[in-house]
Amino acid sequence: MSEKSQPAEVKRFLEALQSSLAAGLEGLEAQARFLHDPWTRAAGEPSSGAGLTLILEGGGVFERVGVALSEVTGASLPPAATQRNPQLTGRAYRAMGVSLVAHPANPHAPTAHLNVRFFSTDDGSAWWFGGGYDLTPAYLYEEDVAHWRRSARQALSMLTPEGVASFERACDEYFTNRHRAERRGIGGVFFDDLGPSHSQGGPFSHCFSVARAVGESFLGAYLPLVSRRKDTPFTEAQKRWQQWRRGRYVEFNLVWDRGTLFGLQSGGRAESILLSMPSVARWTYGLPPDLGPEEHRLLDALRVPVAT
């Protein structure tokens, strides 16, 4: 494949991925359907581009789920996008990606996030992939966590046998609310700057395969968990706990997520960036008053050593 045709190839994959993700999630809903919201941004703003946002709110299974495809071109790569390759800062670029965040209604069904993205300089001489998926339950089911982790490992172990463990570590490190000494969720896989110079990278065909494997294994990793938990009976207190955990989700996304902060502060499309917000989030001073052993078990699983 020529360097010039790489972005077109990735874009075809991302368009197909968005469709299949939305179809898979919609398959669990009896009635609610995704709203399709195409958008464009004119040149002259910090970046120009176009996208298709799919959003489903108030479903029986999903309280809120967004699947966003976007493609932007910009005159100057921002420092936030080139932390490991500072020599690329300021180069004209093209970026495209699919992001998904699914917040189920049932507190026993976990929230999930997926992202696959591709950056290239306008002459095609430099490029890299980023992406991954991570799971954020309000209640801990070991068999769900095991299925989630096994799915990710199976998808990636042939392509990058040594990469899996490092992608898992990167996921735990990245999705952490450092101000709470607490991980956002129970893990998954995460990578960035996957290109020729990455230790798990290599030629385009290899890196693209890794990104594809992440995107294509997501539904198999996630849908069974939602199917299994979506009809579990729950109490009002359990629903409040889910909403309280979603307050932590909001904190991570707005305080620590580089993409979100950079996007909002640099004039990105707020509604697309904030697809990741839950419908409802809740805060209390300290822990909620009525926690039982199951809520504490989740908190224990998320605790991380305090950085000194």
Added chain:
Amino acid sequence: MSEKSQPAEVKRFLEALQSSLAAGLEGLEAQARFLHDPWTRAAGEPSSGAGLTLILEGGGVFERVGVALSEVTGASLPPAATQRNPQLTGRAYRAMGVSLVAHPANPHAPTAHLNVRFFSTDDGSAWWFGGGYDLTPAYLYEEDVAHWRRSARQALSMLTPEGVASFERACDEYFTNRHRAERRGIGGVFFDDLGPSHSQGGPFSHCFSVARAVGESFLGAYLPLVSRRKDTPFTEAQKRWQQWRRGRYVEFNLVWDRGTLFGLQSGGRAESILLSMPSVARWTYGLPPDLGPEEHRLLDALRVPVAT
């Protein structure tokens, strides 16, 4: 007053201010009382210090209100605290302040925020005050806004006749969700770096008087609005709108507020910093579906020109 005695003098004021603010707010509550949570942080962390957090949750009038007093000393003034005086970056410092955020239960009663803070270098050679208060209603009552603005002007117009207008402009500029092209609320007063070199500043006694006037005029500006609206009948849709507006409040505090972001990212005490969060916040894709003319009237009042 000698330079060395200034921090002690400010601290006595802030302690009295915290007590009187809490007593004033509690006076509107039939039963709920502030929980008192004193805390200390050992030396060796990025900053050491102590504070007293007063928090009331689940009251009949206030869904959540925090009044926090804190005092920290640090070995090195961070850049975020010295934007206008970069020559002070890295100096050992002492900082103290009172912060208040009150989120009423009734959607017709507005949220209010107050802050008064004092920074000084450890040798007392440089010092400044910051602070202000701003109002965030979910429904627009012109007479409430007029009372709020009049209270602030009356408190400050004798001390700094030219300062009032600039403090009002600074408030509008600062409390803006730039990614939404929307102000957080309908305004108030805000100032920073108020010391000898500030155009509205001057000697310590003058600047301290301005800070005192802000703190001491708050209850008179705010309590009448809560008294007037706390028993207004409201619908479930109006309550949802208030929670949706509180999603915007969360966005401002976590994405744009310098103090919050700096505090969380540098290891500050998360529970104290996040006193400003509402009990419940809500998000939808685009505007909620069921807005009427009163909701649109508020949105119109908050709209700001899009920065180009």
